[in-house]
């Protein structure tokens with residue numbers, strides 16, 4: 001971008017350099033190859049250094065050479081290792097975020113590559129956004145500059161420095177700004193309200209998972225696994241009869257030994273001599289050296305037992321490790337802790353797992369008009385959200401731990417953000433964006449960083465998601481009860497999964513039972529199933545109460561630009 005210092009151009013109120021510094025603030029040490037600007041407008045790593053490449057503007061590989069040299073300057077970095085991870089980040093990525101860079105580091109650690117590069121939304125490899133093994137970067141830079149004279153102007157490209165083993169990782173939000181048009185497009189994008197999908201992506205990309213700990217799966221419904229769940233016992237862990245029948249030794253016919261019956265729960269060992277058969281129950285341990293034959297496959301006459309001529313020859317036993325072996329991976333990292341997972345843990349002898357528990361939420365109902373009286377005084381209304389929102393939050397994978405009221409004063413809002421130790425504060429009402437609006441003001445005073453400031457969605461347009469400097473997430477839900485609940489069900493499952501390190505919730509889609517026209521923004525509308533599995537979607541909704549959710553199966557998220565008979569996203573609600 002001739003005539004301008006590109007890295008000092010601003011998008012979303014921050015310089016491009018500032019976006020890069022904020023995204024790399026988690027690193028142990030950051031080197032900026034370029035001039036130090038008069039002010040830094042973003043939080044940055046504590047150990048932040050500036051250096052210049054020789055010659056100035058001598059191209060990316062010389063910049064990498066200068067950066068590598070500056071990393072090692074100073075005493076404190078005692079044991080540099082070839083396996084240290086060096087991230088390279090160009091300072092022209094207005095939407096780059098820490099989590100994207102962390103996932104590059106994660107990919108480098110988990111793969112057999114010497115460098116992992118980002119690919120952008122168009123599938124282009126961004127060679128300046130990568131995680132390298134330090135030794136590979138050093139060797140690559142040396143090889144690329146071998147025989148290159150420092151008087152040569154532009155120098156080689158990063159491709160000349162690539163190691164043999166490279167990998168790529170598709171990442172959101174690594175589009176670079178190369179032209180004034182790119183810059184204008186980035187500024188427009190930063191101003192545009194996100195639709196549901198973009199808001200969910202921003203939530204998942206920008207929220208760091210909570211710390212993990214060990215716990216019993218059965219105590220942590222709503223949490224997610226922080227490590228894969230690995231079987232501590234094979235299944236079954238002893239040979240078990242799968243049927244009521246006979247434990248038989250040898251090929252048959254057999255002589256029945258009626259003195260012995262092996263039942264489920266029987267300890268010890270039962271000896272069965274060759275040619276003998278003993279009764280065995282489903283779930284009983286199979287005597288050594290026998291197979292099991294179910295009753296239906298046998299004929300008995302006196303002490304003589306035979307296989308029916310038409311019965312298949314098979315062992316009706318479950319043998320040790322037949323379903324899984326000791327050490328088998330039974331659920332991947334990020335899997336939600338469901339009743340099925342809890343039960344599987346019990347089957348596999350897994351007492352505790354590494355997990356992230358459902359995020360704890362303080363619920364705050366704002367509004368001077370709210371009342372608990374059956375007959376509220378003039379101008380007041382009954383609080384119809386507070387008593388039920390916790391149930392919806394649990395449905396979304398969150399753990400509501402407190403509910404309280406907040407008056408429409410700055411002091412009360414400041415306290416609502418500051419008090420308590422929950423991971424998340426959900427505030428209902430007062431979400432308008434006016435300058436005098438209590439929530440926006442309180443967020444600004446607290447220095448909260450916005451992640452979502454409004455949605456291109458109705459209801460829910462004034463929804464906000466922000467993070468306070470202490471790391472607490474603040475979610476502003478619009479005050480109208482239907483708006484609050486619909487927005488919660490549409491985005492909070494993504495919040496819960498982001499904070500627990502879980503996978504994105506699986507979206508469901510359904511075909512409409514009748515044409516549904518779209519509007520310029522996404523609409524969240526009550527939907528009911530029909531007998532043929534299609535969806536009947538209301539064409540409008542009253543938002544001041546939840547009556548529309550009575551006799552309703554789900555919400556339809558009707559997005560703009562679809563054809564009237566195209567599928568709509570179905571946002572699940574607690575079953576009626």
Ligand SMILES: Nc1nc2c(c(=O)[nH]1)N[C@H]1C(S)=C(S)[C@@H](COP(=O)(O)OP(=O)(O)OC[C@H]3O[C@@H](n4cnc5c(N)ncnc54)[C@H](O)[C@@H]3O)O[C@H]1N2
Nearest residue numbers: 365382383384385386429430431432477478479480481483
């Ligand atoms: N000039 C404009 N005004 C409004 C707009 C707009 O675009 N321009 N949007 C409207 C929409 S849509 C909504 S939703 C609300 C969102 O405003 P707030 O989040 O600031 O919510 P409040 O003003 O505090 O409350 C809105 C409404 O809901 C009632 N309410 C709030 N909490 C409860 C509760 N716990 N139980 C029952 N009812 C509750 C409150 O009394 C208000 O009637 O803004 C519109 N205005």
Ligand code: MOO
Nearest residue numbers: 459460478483543
């Ligand atoms: O958010 Mo209001 O969000 O349309 O009822």
